[in-house]
Amino acid sequence: MSDIRFDVVGIGNAIVDVIGRCDEDFLARIGAPKxxxxxxxAGTVGGLYQAMGPAVEISGGSVANTxxxxxxxxxxxxxxxxxxxxxxxRIFAHDIRAAxxxxxxxxxxxxxxxxxxxxxxxxxxxxxMNTFLGVSPxxxxxxxxxxxxxxxxxxxxxxxxxxxxxxxxxxxQAAGLAAQAGRKVALSLSDAFCVDRHRAEFRDLIRSSVxxxxxxxxxxxxxxxxxxxxEAARLAQSDTPMAVLTRSARxxxxxxxxxxPIPIPAVPVDPVIDTTGAGDLYAAGFxxxxxxxRNLEVAGRLGSLAAAEVIGILGARPQRKLAALARSxxxx
Amino acid sequence: MSDIRFDVVGIGNAIVDVIGRCDEDFLARIGAPKxxxxxxxAGTVGGLYQAMGPAVEISGGSVANTxxxxxxxxxxxxxxxxxxxxxxxRIFAHDIRAAxxxxxxxxxxxxxxxxxxxxxxxxxxxxxMNTFLGVSPxxxxxxxxxxxxxxxxxxxxxxxxxxxxxxxxxxxQAAGLAAQAGRKVALSLSDAFCVDRHRAEFRDLIRSSVxxxxxxxxxxxxxxxxxxxxEAARLAQSDTPMAVLTRSARxxxxxxxxxxPIPIPAVPVDPVIDTTGAGDLYAAGFxxxxxxxRNLEVAGRLGSLAAAEVIGILGARPQRKLAALARSxxxx
Numbered sequence: 001m002s003d004i005r006f007d008v009v010g011i012g013n014a015i016v017d018v019i020g021r022c023d024e025d026f027l028a029r030i031g032a033p034k035x036x037x038x039x040x041x042a043g044t045v046g047g048l049y050q051a052m053g054p055a056v057e058i059s060g061g062s063v064a065n066t067x068x069x070x071x072x073x074x075x076x077x078x079x080x081x082x083x084x085x086x087x088x089x090r091i092f093a094h095d096i097r098a099a100x101x102x103x104x105x106x107x108x109x110x111x112x113x114x115x116x117x118x119x120x121x122x123x124x125x126x127x128x129m130n131t132f133l134g135v136s137p138x139x140x141x142x143x144x145x146x147x148x149x150x151x152x153x154x155x156x157x158x159x160x161x162x163x164x165x166x167x168x169x170x171x172x173q174a175a176g177l178a179a180q181a182g183r184k185v186a187l188s189l190s191d192a193f194c195v196d197r198h199r200a201e202f203r204d205l206i207r208s209s210v211x212x213x214x215x216x217x218x219x220x221x222x223x224x225x226x227x228x229x230x231e232a233a234r235l236a237q238s239d240t241p242m243a244v245l246t247r248s249a250r251x252x253x254x255x256x257x258x259x260x261p262i263p264i265p266a267v268p269v270d271p272v273i274d275t276t277g278a279g280d281l282y283a284a285g286f287x288x289x290x291x292x293x294r295n296l297e298v299a300g301r302l303g304s305l306a307a308a309e310v311i312g313i314l315g316a317r318p319q320r321k322l323a324a325l326a327r328s329x330x331x332x
Numbered sequence: 333m334s335d336i337r338f339d340v341v342g343i344g345n346a347i348v349d350v351i352g353r354c355d356e357d358f359l360a361r362i363g364a365p366k367x368x369x370x371x372x373x374a375g376t377v378g379g380l381y382q383a384m385g386p387a388v389e390i391s392g393g394s395v396a397n398t399x400x401x402x403x404x405x406x407x408x409x410x411x412x413x414x415x416x417x418x419x420x421x422r423i424f425a426h427d428i429r430a431a432x433x434x435x436x437x438x439x440x441x442x443x444x445x446x447x448x449x450x451x452x453x454x455x456x457x458x459x460x461m462n463t464f465l466g467v468s469p470x471x472x473x474x475x476x477x478x479x480x481x482x483x484x485x486x487x488x489x490x491x492x493x494x495x496x497x498x499x500x501x502x503x504x505q506a507a508g509l510a511a512q513a514g515r516k517v518a519l520s521l522s523d524a525f526c527v528d529r530h531r532a533e534f535r536d537l538i539r540s541s542v543x544x545x546x547x548x549x550x551x552x553x554x555x556x557x558x559x560x561x562x563e564a565a566r567l568a569q570s571d572t573p574m575a576v577l578t579r580s581a582r583x584x585x586x587x588x589x590x591x592x593p594i595p596i597p598a599v600p601v602d603p604v605i606d607t608t609g610a611g612d613l614y615a616a617g618f619x620x621x622x623x624x625x626r627n628l629e630v631a632g633r634l635g636s637l638a639a640a641e642v643i644g645i646l647g648a649r650p651q652r653k654l655a656a657l658a659r660s661x662x663x664x
Binding site for chain 2: 020021049050052053054055056057058059086087088091094095098099225314315316319331
């Protein structure tokens with residue numbers, strides 16, 4: 001069995017976010033479901049970019065953001081994801097490595113570009129994502145390095161990978177390798193619309209292979225097709241040993257076998273600048289907490305703290321060291 | 333004589349800023365003069381990018397930022413500057429047009445890339461720039477559209493253009509066309525090191541062709557090689573009909589023939605996030621004020637307001653509408 005080199009290895013889409021502000025009318029006009037991620041093709045992303053206002057480019061990608069957050073807490077994290085040999089690919093690789101994340105996935109030599117997500121932030125701070133996946137799903141078996149998977153305590157996978165068959169295959173392979181090596185498998189459900197596209201597969205996977213499920217309220221109720229959060233939470237508990245369910249400003253609840261539910265308050269944020277990355281950074285705090293041996297409540301509070309930090313800035317990558325922030329809050 | 337279509341047309345370098353945070357040691361290690369702009373070549377910019385931390389990409393360029401600021405105030409502005417047909421060029425063109433600035437300079441078909449400036453922000457909020465000009469100086473006579481120049485009330489030129497002969501030629505041509513058409517020529521001295529490189533030419537130009545000179549304290553004292561601000565200001569007044577001199581937190585002073593010096597207080601900013609663009613946005617407020625017929629004091633106060641706004645955010649492009657901000661301060 002390999003030694004543990006990483007606290008967490010994440011597999012996900014390698015995306016550069018193109019973030020701009022818009023009003024509610026603009027969202028309605030382009031038909032984007034507010035607060036959600038929708039997939040768009042190359043032509044649509046080009047047209048939307050033309051139509052949207054001035055933007056800022058910041059590296060993103062859900063699980064990639066989580067790995068950066070873990071590194072910012074002082075944890076050891078690695079990321080597997082596909083970029084192209086283009087400017088956005090260079091930006092993505094630079095930023096994740098400069099943040100201290102191990103990232104060695106070879107860039108594609110195809111002419112398909114690096115993924116980008118046009119993120120529209122409305123005046124209430126809510127983000128709506130229009131994602132062109134580009135080369136990102138081109139993760140075939142060669143990309144998932146078994147040594148990296150085996151050398152991480154937790155393998156963290158994003159539900160978004162299910163949107164393309166090639167990526168889904170990488171996802172399944174990583175989950176299998178982790179289980180074989182006795183590592184934990186964590187899954188983010190990513191987005192309620194994504195859950196809707198892959199409900200049956202997600203439910204099978206959660207029952208058979210997931211040790212830690214991370215989801216927000218709309219994702220978990222979509223998964224179980226129920227209206228009430230409590231009902232969805234009950235179903236999740238019977239499917240997986242640990243479910244961490246976030247509820248935006250209402251905080252989160254950790255359901256772990258052998259424990260009573262552990263409610264975690266949200267850390268208040270005023271003003272809300274941009275909610276992009278809130279869930280990703282909650283996952284960073286929680287997974288870092290678990291990987292570093294903190295108890296569940298502290299892990300959840302680290303999650304709340306990191307989420308609050310990223311809501312107060314533009315983009316999904318924290319600018320201040322989360323380790324220092326956690327110390328100043330007496331959590332580490 | 334053409335009709336006035338634009339309040340201000342700006343000519344400058346078309347740059348995408350790559351902004352990251354660093355400590356004082358990093359600046360010292362790479363030998364970058366704090367608070368200034370230095371020119372670097374393609375190899376150096378690549379090496380610095382590798383060495384610097386995570387970054388954010390935001391359109392920039394000194395005079396381009398000013399034109400965006402004028403549009404944000406509700407003014408009509410145009411920009412002339414050279415981009416390549418690459419990702420950074422597409423970002424630059426998108427952002428300036430989406431901000432409402434007229435921008436029609438044809439992209440270069442050479443393989444030289446679009447300019448970028450690696451901007452390192454220290455914990456005190458001061459920015460230090462490492463600029464690779466790329467294709468930006470390739471402004472030959474064809475780029476300076478005489479119709480655009482003649483149709484603007486003010487032509488605004490950045491001193492940085494003097495750093496390359498091709499751009500300097502475009503600069504001189506624009507100044508000549510503006511004078512011939514009875515338009516005002518405004519000049520930004522850009523940077524004290526830039527002044528040092530071109531002192532004699534700048535002084536000749538200011539005496540012969542500049543109606544409005546905009547400079548900060550270190551630039552104007554470098555221009556006249558004197559220690560005291562007051563002495564530099566006295567010399568500037570004898571060289572040009574209007575000198576607008578900024579002094580960071582100490583505000584600015586407007587020296588106009590036929591007027592007593594007009595001191596303008598700075599608008600306090602706390603916290604200082606990033607000083608990138610402070611001078612550019614001061615110029616935006618001032619030139620918008622002049623072009624829209626405000627008196628000199630109001631023009632200066634519009635400058636202070638816009639500078640404060642941009643110091644409170646990352647990057648040099650305001651995110652809120654300056655017109656609304658000016659209204660809320662009773663200035664328009």
